[in-house]
Each structure stands twice: as structure tokens, then as C-alpha cells.
Amino acid sequence: MDIAPTISELLDIPMVPPDGKVIPEVIEYATTYDCQKVVLVIVDSLGYSLYRYFTENGGIFQNVRQLAESGMVLRCQSTADHTSPAIASIFTGYLPTNHHVYATDDIYVERAKDSLNPKIKTILEWAYDAGRKSAIVIESHGADTFLDRINEVFGVPDSQDIIEYDSKITDAAVDALESKPDILAVHLRAIDRYAHRAQTWEELRYAAGTVDVNIGRIVENAEKGTLFMICGDHPIHANEKWISSASKAWIGERQDQLVALVVGAC
């Protein structure tokens, strides 16, 4: 929930101060690199321990690591153990107990109660209202909640083939970058889907590899001086099938609710 207020500070976008706090290291870094734009990539299920596992075993996540090398990797507390409330916290800066968005449709319910409620207003909407260009690329149902509220909304229908789905998300993100948004948000889901459905670490590493390739494509197409914030929404769902074959280091930390936030400029 510190991500939205940090973007607000960095891009000088006014917002009602939320529960989250500005991350000073990120502001300092972005100022040094003179970043005027932000691309926020939410990597579903990228817990901090899993991130470390991917980067330390088998050289997965080369593109993300490259960003991290000039920037930083922060451990963040996630606000929920599943996607909708956690992503709502990333976008609004509020705890789930304050934004009340536990499923996509809750956004409409909360808006009906109070259309001006700042606790359900995303950093993308604050940006748009301040005259900045904001764009989002997410699953169609979630994308609909942003219609007529920000500059560009790209929805991709959910699919059984999550690799193809993420690839379409990435194509749309590359298209979105052509209009040079001040802030672009993207949600990649392959790791989360594989965590649920795959059986082996090899498959999970494959999913992570595709996520890294997609992030690499987005980085390549971003303007120089763009700050990338790449973060998990919640850790991988604890599941016996992963624990039984995991490394000791990973088992030791898997119980926490820490997610990775990789910050780096391109």
C-alpha cells in the first residue's frame, strides 16, 4: 500500500493521503535517474522468497535482475492473501479493511455507496484527474472498472492458456506505451496460475521465465527515464505440493506475507 503514495509523490500527483506511506529510497533513486514516468508491473504471486528462489537458482529473471542491479529489491508486506484485495491496496494505497474491495464487483458496490470515496480511487485515476496520462492493461472484467476514468484501458479476456494470455497482455502494454503514458499499470498472471495447476518446480520456473521475457519486452519499449516498479500482490499460496520439494531456504521463509518490489530505471 506504499506504492500508490510513492508514485503520487514522484509524479507530483495530488491524492488524499492513504494508509500507505511514501517510500523515501524509491523517491531518492527516481530523482537520481530523473524518472518522469512510471510503469507498474504486478506479477501475480511474486512473494519475496519465491523471487529469491528464481534469481538464485538457475538464473531465471534476468531482465528483472538487470533492473534490480541498478535499483533495488524491497521486501513488502502484502495486505491480503489473494489477488483482488491485494491489487486494490496497491492501486489505492489503503488496507482492505478501508477499501472493502475483496472481489472485482465490490468496486461498483463501493462506488454506489459513495462515488467520491477516496479510498477506492486508484493512483491511475488520481493521475488522470491531475491531467496526467494513465493507462492500464489487465483482465477484461477488471479493466471495465477503469472505463472513462483514465486515458487508456486495455482488457484481455481470461483464458485457460495463461501463457498466451500474458503474451496478449504484453502486446497491449507495448501498444499502450506508444502513446507515452505518464503511468502504465500491467498485471501478469502466469506464475500464479502455474502455482495452482502445475506440479513441478520446473513448470513453475518455466512460467517465471515467460514473465521475465514479457517484462523484458515492456522495458525495451519504454521511454528512457521510466521508473519500473515490479511487485508481487501476495506470496504463492502455501501448498503441500510446493513445500515437499522446495529448497530449505524457501521453506524457512514461505510462511511470511512478504512480496518482492523490484525498482529500477530503464
Ligand SMILES: [Zn+2]
Ligand atoms: Zn494474485
